[in-house]
Amino acid sequence: MESQKKMMVVYGLVAAVFLQSAAAQTVHVHEEGTPTWNIPQNGAQDYVTWASSQTFVVGDILIFNFATNAHDVVEVPKASFDSCSSTNAIGNSIITGPANVTLASPGEHYYICTVGKHCQSGQKLAISVSDSTTPGVTAEPPSSSPAVQAGLVLCLLSLVMGFFF
Numbered sequence: 001m002e003s004q005k006k007m008m009v010v011y012g013l014v015a016a017v018f019l020q021s022a023a024a025q026t027v028h029v030h031e032e033g034t035p036t037w038n039i040p041q042n043g044a045q046d047y048v049t050w051a052s053s054q055t056f057v058v059g060d061i062l063i064f065n066f067a068t069n070a071h072d073v074v075e076v077p078k079a080s081f082d083s084c085s086s087t088n089a090i091g092n093s094i095i096t097g098p099a100n101v102t103l104a105s106p107g108e109h110y111y112i113c114t115v116g117k118h119c120q121s122g123q124k125l126a127i128s129v130s131d132s133t134t135p136g137v138t139a140e141p142p143s144s145s146p147a148v149q150a151g152l153v154l155c156l157l158s159l160v161m162g163f164f165f
Contacts, residue, residue, distance in 0.1 A: 027061045037064040037071055037097070037113070043122035056129045058106055066097035071113045071123070073099050081110035081126060084119035103129045 040046035113123040
């Protein structure tokens with residue numbers, strides 16, 4: 001019984017580390033229309049307006065909500081985005097909806113639907129992704145950053161394990 005309590009403490013600390021790292025992500029879902037990754041009524045401007053109202057940071061998640069076989073999503077370079085071509089696609093086309101895309105690097109990212117003439121009809125999204133720290137914005141003190149907090153929790157976990165085991 002005592003060993004079960006010790007293990008519960010250890011598992012609780014591990015869960016705290018994972019929850020801390022997960023809390024730093026933002027999930028972005030385009031809210032217009034159903035499904036949300038669709039051919040916009042007003043052309044590409046709908047996605048331009050939505051993207052300009054968002055702040056995208058490395059680690060955030062984009063959700064492309066679409067019905068499987070009705071749409072797809074593929075990341076492409078700017079030239080392919082402008083011409084609505086899947087030439088030089090970055091990664092594979094995601095054909096099963098909804099699609100979750102984790103933003104792994106800073107910079108400009110371009111997404112299109114390659115089904116029929118969907119892209120030419122405005123179903124394309126351009127976003128700008130920044131690092132977790134933005135120039136000109138005062139950063140939190142290092143002691144309160146998620147990485148430092150996770151490190152402190154891991155140290156505490158090591159101490160607890162050393163004390164009990």
